[in-house]
Amino acid sequence: MKSGTEINIDLLLRQLKQGSEPAFNTLYLQHSRILLSNIRNLVKDNEVAKELLQDLYLEVWENRGSIDPEKSFKSFLFVMARNMVYDDFRRVSLDKRAKISLMNIALQKAYADCNHLEASLCLSVFMSSLSFRSTTRA
Numbered sequence: 001m002k003s004g005t006e007i008n009i010d011l012l013l014r015q016l017k018q019g020s021e022p023a024f025n026t027l028y029l030q031h032s033r034i035l036l037s038n039i040r041n042l043v044k045d046n047e048v049a050k051e052l053l054q055d056l057y058l059e060v061w062e063n064r065g066s067i068d069p070e071k072s073f074k075s076f077l078f079v080m081a082r083n084m085v086y087d088d089f090r091r092v093s094l095d096k097r098a099k100i101s102l103m104n105i106a107l108q109k110a111y112a113d114c115n116h117l118e119a120s121l122c123l124s125v126f127m128s129s130l131s132f133r134s135t136t137r138a
Helices: 004-017 021-043 046-062 073-112 116-128
Strands: none
Touching: 004 021, 021 046, 021 073, 046 073
């Protein structure tokens, strides 16, 4: 037998599937704090965590028709959050590799042109931009 909370979530999920904004808002209020905390622990950046949480709930809203009220909504949210964090890690890593590749090309050209001052300046600017979260989110 389901508890009152489980029945309430079932009802909210069924309403959400039908496009109910109040149901969406209630589910958001029930889960967003713990999700934000979990995401923040993974990304170590409060602003990035907030953006990922917004992205997660936007995806929930856009895909509300495919939510299965018979399955754990909380588990669904945590799996989505984890996958979004991993996607963000991959994106940041790719951005850094692209930045390194472009800087390598610029340095090779500067050294090939015997412009050591320009190469040193490029290297200095590049090194200062390599903080962990230096790339902006798309």
